[in-house]
Amino acid sequence: MNIPNVNHYIHAYKVAPWRIQRQWIGNALLAVVALAMVATVYLNITSRAAIAGREIQDLTYSIAVSQQVSGDLQTQLASLTSASAMENRARALGFRPIEPDEVEYLVVPGYSAPQPYILSSAPQLQLRALTISPEFNQSLLDWLDEKISTSRGAR
Amino acid sequence: MRQQYARRTQVLVGVMGFIALAIIVQMTRIQNSAEADVFRQQAANYAYELRTFFPNRGEIYDRNGRLLAGNRTVYEIGVDLNTVKDPHAIAYAVSTELGMDYNQIIDVIQNPPEGLSYIVIADFIEAQQALNLQELKKVLQEQAPQGSLGGLTGLQFKSHPQRSYPEDALASNIIGFVNREGRGYYGIEEKYDTLLAGNPVQVLVPTDPNKAFEIPRVPDGTTLILTINRDLQAAAEQILDESLLEYGAQGGTIVVMDPRNGELLANAATRRMDLNQFWNYGAIYDNASEFNPAISKPYEPGSVTKIFTMAAALDSGSVTPGTTYLDTGSILVGGAVIQNWNQEPWGVQDMTGCLQHSLNVCMATISTKMGAGTFYNYMDNFGFGHLTGVDMAGEAAGRLKIPGDEDWYPVDLGTNSFGQGLTATPLQIMMAASSIVNHGRTVIPHALYAMVRDGRQYNVPAQFAGTPISAQTADTLSGMLTVSLETEGSLALVPGYRVAGKTGTAQIPVNGFYDNTKTNASFIGWGPVDDPQFMIYVWLERPSISIWGSETAAPVFGKMAEKTVILLDIPPDLIRQKLVAK
Numbered sequence: 002m003n004i005p006n007v008n009h010y011i012h013a014y015k016v017a018p019w020r021i022q023r024q025w026i027g028n029a030l031l032a033v034v035a036l037a038m039v040a041t042v043y044l045n046i047t048s049r050a051a052i053a054g055r056e057i058q059d060l061t062y063s064i065a066v067s068q069q070v071s072g073d074l075q076t077q078l079a080s081l082t083s084a085s086a087m088e089n090r091a092r093a094l095g096f097r098p099i100e101p102d103e104v105e106y107l108v109v110p111g112y113s114a115p116q117p118y119i120l121s122s123a124p125q126l127q128l129r130a131l132t133i134s135p136e137f138n139q140s141l142l143d144w145l146d147e148k149i150s151t152s153r154g155a156r
Numbered sequence: 157m158r159q160q161y162a163r164r165t166q167v168l169v170g171v172m173g174f175i176a177l178a179i180i181v182q183m184t185r186i187q188n189s190a191e192a193d194v195f196r197q198q199a200a201n202y203a204y205e206l207r208t209f210f211p212n213r214g215e216i217y218d219r220n221g222r223l224l225a226g227n228r229t230v231y232e233i234g235v236d237l238n239t240v241k242d243p244h245a246i247a248y249a250v251s252t253e254l255g256m257d258y259n260q261i262i263d264v265i266q267n268p269p270e271g272l273s274y275i276v277i278a279d280f281i282e283a284q285q286a287l288n289l290q291e292l293k294k295v296l297q298e299q300a301p302q303g304s305l306g307g308l309t310g311l312q313f314k315s316h317p318q319r320s321y322p323e324d325a326l327a328s329n330i331i332g333f334v335n336r337e338g339r340g341y342y343g344i345e346e347k348y349d350t351l352l353a354g355n356p357v358q359v360l361v362p363t364d365p366n367k368a369f370e371i372p373r374v375p376d377g378t379t380l381i382l383t384i385n386r387d388l389q390a391a392a393e394q395i396l397d398e399s400l401l402e403y404g405a406q407g408g409t410i411v412v413m414d415p416r417n418g419e420l421l422a423n424a425a426t427r428r429m430d431l432n433q434f435w436n437y438g439a440i441y442d443n444a445s446e447f448n449p450a451i452s453k454p455y456e457p458g459s460v461t462k463i464f465t466m467a468a469a470l471d472s473g474s475v476t477p478g479t480t481y482l483d484t485g486s487i488l489v490g491g492a493v494i495q496n497w498n499q500e501p502w503g504v505q506d507m508t509g510c511l512q513h514s515l516n517v518c519m520a521t522i523s524t525k526m527g528a529g530t531f532y533n534y535m536d537n538f539g540f541g542h543l544t545g546v547d548m549a550g551e552a553a554g555r556l557k558i559p560g561d562e563d564w565y566p567v568d569l570g571t572n573s574f575g576q577g578l579t580a581t582p583l584q585i586m587m588a589a590s591s592i593v594n595h596g597r598t599v600i601p602h603a604l605y606a607m608v609r610d611g612r613q614y615n616v617p618a619q620f621a622g623t624p625i626s627a628q629t630a631d632t633l634s635g636m637l638t639v640s641l642e643t644e645g646s647l648a649l650v651p652g653y654r655v656a657g658k659t660g661t662a663q664i665p666v667n668g669f670y671d672n673t674k675t676n677a678s679f680i681g682w683g684p685v686d687d688p689q690f691m692i693y694v695w696l697e698r699p700s701i702s703i704w705g706s707e708t709a710a711p712v713f714g715k716m717a718e719k720t721v722i723l724l725d726i727p728p729d730l731i732r733q734k735l736v737a738k
Binding site for chain 2 (some may be wrong): 106
């Protein structure tokens with residue numbers, strides 16, 4: 002068996018039509034699989050974004066309802082502890098207003114007179130939707146649309 | 157054989173390619189057809205929905221964090237005409253629960269205005285009543301046969317906030333009220349209406365969940381913290397009510413202010429209304445100035461004005477505390493005779509005696525000595541005739557006639573010196589008197605301590621309006637007023653505390669003439685004198701037990717001051733001075 006014959010066979014194998022066809026089919030399948038994967042990821046992300054969006058809508062509504070309930074309860078509590086209600090309760094419990102000559106002032110070390118109410122809490126850092134990078138809230142179509150619009154604008 | 161396969165493959169590829177091409181062509185054709193625009197428009201119509209948001213109106217608190225004005229949920233009850241199943245059931249249920257007319261409801265449902273698909277049957281319904289109807293709707297739905305609708309289908313409930321005042325009538329003259337359209341009237345509610353806001357807003361909301369972050373955030377109104385002390389306010393109202401009975405007065409006002417920074421601590425008025433029932437306004441008040449007389453009802457204050465005449469005379473160098481004069485009981489000013497309150501001569505008096513005995517002749521003497529230019533210049537600088545700038549709606553400026561005005565006469569120089577012929581509100585007088593406490597500087601009274609928005613609190617600083625007198629004059633006058641009260645043995649004195657002050661008894665003009673039997677009794681005072689922490693103004697209208705301020709308004713001041721030092725934790729002078737010395 003001489004060397005030229007071996008090379009001839011190898012060349013024939015490489016250029017065999019069925020082998021080229023398989024290569025084409027393989028490449029085509031690879032492209033289809035890649036596309037399918039992109040589509041799957043896209044569908045998955047889109048559906049999750051839609052679910053998250055719907056949850057945001059629901060939570061926004063819940064927040065509004067909770068704020069209303071909170072306001073209601075706060076007002077009810079204020080009514081129950083109003084000046085007249087507290088005075089009535091105190092009288093019912095046997096208390097009476099103190100007379101000026103009954104007051105005794107004691108020096109309490111470290112005591113400081115009551116200061117006006119501070120209502121605000123320290124402002125909390127809030128994650129704002131608009132500060133999130135577009136990669137996390139932009140759909141593929143949105144991205145394509147933006148690119149097309151940008152390229153049109155550039156022209 | 158191989159060629160046959162190749163041809164079949166080519167045909168298959170061709171057919172598949174043709175189908176794919178046809179699909180693409182058809183997709184392109186559909187996308188660009190005339191119908192596509194219609195569908196796109198329909199999609200656009202559903203992309204956003206117009207929604208009404210009801211942001212909460214900002215709350216109002218007192219200085220210690222007690223809620224004075226909040227919000228509670230009420231319901232709008234309406235009918236969706238497209239889904240109504242049984243109008244009679246709805247009319248019956250609603251009329252029974254809400255006490256409305258059955259025929260009226262059925263008429264509205266069966267004969268709605270043209271073009272409407274939703275009609276409101278009732279609004280501002282209590283949560284419990286709405287809940288009862290919702291429960292009934294649910295029960296009827298459960299009892300309905302499988303697949304059919306309940307009798308109250310179409311009945312809808314929309315919740316929204318309504319202003320609520322947990323303290324009812326307490327401090328009503330300061331707070332004001334909000335009507336059902338969400339507009340503030342009087343007091344803080346009107347003055348800060350825009351800040352408190354909370355009015356319904358209609359905005360477009362995206363229905364696409366991917367655009368959830370575009371849901372607009374409608375902010376609630378700004379929350380306000382007032383300088384008012386609720387407990388002191390309640391005490392002031394109680395003392396005022398008791399005083400009206402005790403002295404037979406027709407009306408009155410008590411104002412408590414921190415003279416160092418202008419913070420109003422209490423402001424009681426005779427007529428008060430339950431702010432939750434604002435529709436009773438017309439039955440309670442005859443005119444707008446009665447809502448809060450302390451800021452909106454100018455009157456001739458009488459002798460309390462002598463403080464400012466004396467301040468002007470001391471500051472201009474016209475007199476000193478030791479300056480004496482011979483009181484003959486009358487003086488002629490501008491062709492008119494001015495007499496003392498008892499129409500008697502008081503002999504030789506110094507300036508402290510003038511204040512102690514509240515001598516009109518003395519004041520007319522020193523005002524004419526100063527001259528109209530100097531006197532009115534000082535009165536103008538004290539703020540008479542000007543708004544104080546207090547942050548409550550409905551303030552009136554009062555009237556100070558000056559030379560050159562059509563209705564000013566030379567006699568006014570005399571009468572104005574003891575508080576007749578000019579008008580001022582209690583708050584104007586307090587603002588003017590704050591200059592004596594603050595070493596010559598007048599402070600602008602205010603009721604807002606702080607506002608809270610987006611979690612941040614902005615405190616309102618004290619504002620000073622000017623310096624009408626020097627610090628030396630202020631301190632001298634404060635001492636004179638203290639001594640004159642103590643020497644007189646005034647009913648305004650507070651055991652354990654040194655206070656300074658002045659009574660006022662002003663005749664009330666009736667049909668152009670002063671009526672000797674009808675007076676306004678007033679008292680302004682502050683304490684403790686060496687470290688003033690409160691200033692109190694008392695005004696009793698037409699007291700019938702006694703016409704004199706010294707016998708009516710002064711003891712009311714005393715009572716109020718006693719309560720104030722307890723509620724503000726101000727120790728007696730001796731203890732406080734020991735504490736300071738440590």
